[in-house]
Amino acid sequence: MPTLDAIILASPWGKALDAGELEGVLADTAVKVIPAGGYVCRKGAPVDAWIGVIDGLAKMTSLSSEGKAVMPTVVPAGGWFGEGSLLKFPEVRRYDMVAIRETRAAYMPRATFNRLLDSNIGFNRFLLQQLNERLGQFIAVIETDRLLDPDARVARGLAQLFNPLLYPGTASFLQLSQEDIGLLSGVSRQRANQSLQVLEKAGLVKVEYGGVKVLDVEGLKHFD
DNA sequence: TCATTAAATTGTT
DNA sequence: AACAATTTAATGA
Numbered sequence A: 001m002p003t004l005d006a007i008i009l010a011s012p013w014g015k016a017l018d019a020g021e022l023e024g025v026l027a028d029t030a031v032k033v034i035p036a037g038g039y040v041c042r043k044g045a046p047v048d049a050w051i052g053v054i055d056g057l058a059k060m061t062s063l064s065s066e067g068k069a070v071m072p073t074v075v076p077a078g079g080w081f082g083e084g085s086l087l088k089f090p091e092v093r094r095y096d097m098v099a100i101r102e103t104r105a106a107y108m109p110r111a112t113f114n115r116l117l118d119s120n121i122g123f124n125r126f127l128l129q130q131l132n133e134r135l136g137q138f139i140a141v142i143e144t145d146r147l148l149d150p151d152a153r154v155a156r157g158l159a160q161l162f163n164p165l166l167y168p169g170t171a172s173f174l175q176l177s178q179e180d181i182g183l184l185s186g187v188s189r190q191r192a193n194q195s196l197q198v199l200e201k202a203g204l205v206k207v208e209y210g211g212v213k214v215l216d217v218e219g220l221k222h223f224d
Numbered sequence B: 001t002c003a004t005t006a007a008a009t010t011g012t013t
Numbered sequence C: 001a002a003c004a005a006t007t008t009a010a011t012g013a
Helices: A004-010 A019-028 A083-087 A110-119 A121-147 A150-162 A178-185 A189-201 A217-221
Strands: A030-034 A039-041 A049-061 A074-076 A096-109 A205-208 A211-214
Touching: A004 A019, A004 A049, A019 A096, A019 A110, A030 A049, A039 A049, A049 A083, A049 A110, A049 A178, A083 A110, A083 A121, A096 A110, A110 A121, A121 A150, A150 A178, A150 A189, A150 A211, A150 A217, A178 A189, A189 A205
Parallel strands: none
Antiparallel strands: A030 A096, A039 A096, A049 A074, A049 A096, A205 A211
16 A cells, blocks of 8 residues: 555655655645545635545546536546645635545645745646646547547546556556446446447456456557 | 345446 | 346345
8 A cells, every 4th residue: 555655756746855855745744544435625625735646546526516517537546636726826626526435645735835836846847747737638628528439538538547747656457437437538337338348349458347457558548 | 154135336228 | 217237345143
């Protein structure tokens, strides 16, 4: 089971910290265990931390009553989110983040985040790259939403979890139910099921109970 | 350890 | 959306 310092040291920004900075981050950052179905953060809550997933999996959800368009996003272990809200202080969270299964989340306080922002060039570079990646993903979602058939959408939905910059060290086995995969890909559960079988026949994934094993990330990215 | 049951997930219509 | 089949987890003998 990964630890906070292991996750940070494996991340692009963690490698850029000197010993003192790393020590400070580890001292300031709180780790919380979220049970399956629990909230990692709540919509409307004040933004006071940058949040990382140490272990487990969280998904972004929008309440249907709000009816706003939210990019369906899953954050696996190693991923960090909320920097956009943190930079726009004062701001409240605009989405719920729910643990798909038991998840350990890290909360880096705003003050620590700002300290790194002021002092560490590598941290700034990482944030720029992460924001740019998200922008690219957002554009890709808009494009694929119209252009690609459901099989390709599911393929890309899975492949995006293997972005080495955003989510370093994603395991090849994704513990995601087919319902979650449908949510992530923007298709119904039934269609996700059929797509997964197509992708399995193509030799790109192996479908198992409660998850899928990804065999060929590149194949998924370029599937169509 | 094994059997039973409930819950979750999957495959199909 | 609804249904049946399958897998897992939990419980107790």
